[in-house]
Amino acid sequence: MPGAAAAAVVDSRLCTQHAEGPAAVLAIGTANPANIVYQDGFADYYFGLTKSEHLTELKDKMKRICHRSGIEKRYIHLDDKLIREHPEIIDKHMPSLEIRVDIVSTEVPKLAESAARKAIAEWGRPATDITHLIFSTYSGCSAPSADLKLASLLGLNPSVSRTILSLHGCSGGGRALQLAKELAENNRDARVLVACAELTLICFSNPDESKIVGHGLFGDGAGAIIVGAGPLVDEERPLFEMVLASQTTIPSTEHALGMQTTASGIDFHLSIQVPTLIKDNIRQCLLNTFRSVGNMDPNWNDLFWAVHPGGRAILDNIEGELQLQPAKLAASRYVLNEYGNMSGTTIAFVLDDLRRRREKEGDQHQQLEWGVMLAFGPAMPGTATAAVVDSRLCTQHAEGPAAVLAIGIANPANIVYQDGFADYYFGLTKSEHLTELKDKMKRICHR
Numbered sequence: 269m270p271g272a273a274a275a276a277v278v279d280s281r282l283c284t285q286h287a288e289g290p291a292a293v294l295a296i297g298t299a300n301p302a303n304i305v306y307q308d309g310f311a312d313y314y315f316g317l318t319k320s321e322h323l324t325e326l327k328d329k330m331k332r333i334c335h336r337s338g339i340e341k342r343y344i345h346l347d348d349k350l351i352r353e354h355p356e357i358i359d360k361h362m363p364s365l366e367i368r369v370d371i372v373s374t375e376v377p378k379l380a381e382s383a384a385r386k387a388i389a390e391w392g393r394p395a396t397d398i399t400h401l402i403f404s405t406y407s408g409c410s411a412p413s414a415d416l417k418l419a420s421l422l423g424l425n426p427s428v429s430r431t432i433l434s435l436h437g438c439s440g441g442g443r444a445l446q447l448a449k450e451l452a453e454n455n456r457d458a459r460v461l462v463a464c465a466e467l468t469l470i471c472f473s474n475p476d477e478s479k480i481v482g483h484g485l486f487g488d489g490a491g492a493i494i495v496g497a498g499p500l501v502d503e504e505r506p507l508f509e510m511v512l513a514s515q516t517t518i519p520s521t522e523h524a525l526g527m528q529t530t531a532s533g534i535d536f537h538l539s540i541q542v543p544t545l546i547k548d549n550i551r552q553c554l555l556n557t558f559r560s561v562g563n564m565d566p567n568w569n570d571l572f573w574a575v576h577p578g579g580r581a582i583l584d585n586i587e588g589e590l591q592l593q594p595a596k597l598a599a600s601r602y603v604l605n606e607y608g609n610m611s612g613t614t615i616a617f618v619l620d621d622l623r624r625r626r627e628k629e630g631d632q633h634q635q636l637e638w639g640v641m642l643a644f645g646p647a648m649p650g651t652a653t654a655a656v657v658d659s660r661l662c663t664q665h666a667e668g669p670a671a672v673l674a675i676g677i678a679n680p681a682n683i684v685y686q687d688g689f690a691d692y693y694f695g696l697t698k699s700e701h702l703t704e705l706k707d708k709m710k711r712i713c714h715r
């Protein structure tokens with residue numbers, strides 16, 4: 269029985285159960301499907317797979333995009349065997365949403381399981397000690413959803429509190445970490461498993477001018493991060509502390525990125541302006557975040573950086589705008605090169621690579637105390653910004669428990685009365701001939 273939510277509500281007694289200190293990343297795991305696609309052969313592979321070799325101009329454009337993408341290889345679950353089994357995936361006149369959802373609702377939790385098992389092994393505690401699970405994906409729209417399936421696969425405690433974030437796109441991982449921080453700091457001894465998994469199969473489509481960049485950059489992967497706040501137990505080791513996390517919406521940019529469910533899977537649009545929009549807004553977003561922790565004039569090169577590699581041009585623009593030394597975005601460029609853009613999952617790969625670089629002795633650039641994690645998501649809103657540090661304590665707890673301060677409710681204007689519902693419903697659906705079923709409906713309505 270998914271999702272029994274329970275809340276204890278009081279009106280006077282203070283009952284704080286805060287953790288000590290800020291939340292920290294305690295472990296990271298990543299995983300990819302087995303199938304590798306190399307970028308220098310991708311145009312041939314993709315136009316061959318979709319039987320679109322005749323679109324020579326578009327194929328040449330795909331070659332130019334791949335060549336300039338900063339990507340060497342990607343992991344992609346969809347292959348020619350899957351297309352042979354389900355040819356409707358490349359036939360735009362046939363509905364294919366159902367089969368896509370069918371596949372991803374099994375494969376997305378499985379991929380997340382591989383990443384989560386690595387994170388749990390690094391964490392060193394039993395999976396049953398996980399108290400909260402946040403699952404972010406754009407690749408699924410069914411219930412029981414990916415969070416419940418992952419909880420079962422891992423054998424999490426039945427009392428684990430589950431949340432699913434859907435369609436946050438590239439900012440999904442950042443947003444999930446922000447929520448994990450809030451949960452960990454406000455619930456003493458909470459241990460939050462953040463899981464992100466994406467399969468491009470749900471968005472895969474035949475070549476089309478407006479989507480060519482998406483198909484040229486996106487890859488499949490899963491990331492899992494365990495977050496907790498003090499007191500830590502013996503085997504736990506903080507990798508990054510999260511001092512402040514915020515999300516900023518860039519006004520009037522709803523047109524820039526979007527996703528929409530259709531009969532042929534999830535359709536997406538991606539504006540050519542995205543790298544410029546990020547360039548024009550990044551400095552102010554960061555300044556607002558840093559000012560809120562009292563740093564009025566940060567020197568960007570005194571920080572370490574975990575930036576979501578949305579595309580090579582986005583990294584170039586951030587580097588140029590903030591005048592970052594080239595080594596600052598090394599982890600982001602490495603992940604882009606090795607995996608492509610895996611949407612919300614990618615930030616787990618960047619943090620994983622960054623901590624390995626920091627662990628390497630003598631890597632001066634990566635031993636800085638303060639750093640920034642950045643991710644950007646659809647409806648272009650959602651520049652999720654999290655400042656990440658590894659030592660300073662900064663608690664921002666409220667006093668006392670949360671309270672319901674106001675309630676509002678709403679319904680559509682159309683009213684349907686229960687005693688006439690069977691007539692209304694069977695009339696509306698032109699099903700008056702199903703007299704037995706209609707009588708059953710009447711009995712159900714009556715009771």
Ligand SMILES: CC(C)(COP(=O)(O)OP(=O)(O)OC[C@H]1O[C@@H](n2cnc3c(N)ncnc32)[C@H](O)[C@@H]1OP(=O)(O)O)[C@@H](O)C(=O)NCCC(=O)NCCSC(=O)/C=C/c1ccc(O)cc1
Pocket residue numbers: 329332333336337338467468469471472477478480481482483486525536537538539540541542543578579580581582611
């Ligand atoms: C690697 C790029 C794509 C090209 O490099 P470049 O240095 O700009 O090179 P060019 O200027 O030579 O551009 C090559 C061609 O690509 C074209 N192009 C350049 N961006 C564009 C453009 N967004 N549109 C459509 N043509 C373009 C550009 O016009 C040009 O066309 P042509 O003159 O015919 O060669 C680079 O522009 C880049 O990294 N762009 C950033 C991409 C970006 O916005 N990423 C973040 C959002 S991605 C996203 O939301 C996807 C969602 C998605 C989620 C799941 C999925 O399964 C699939 C998709």
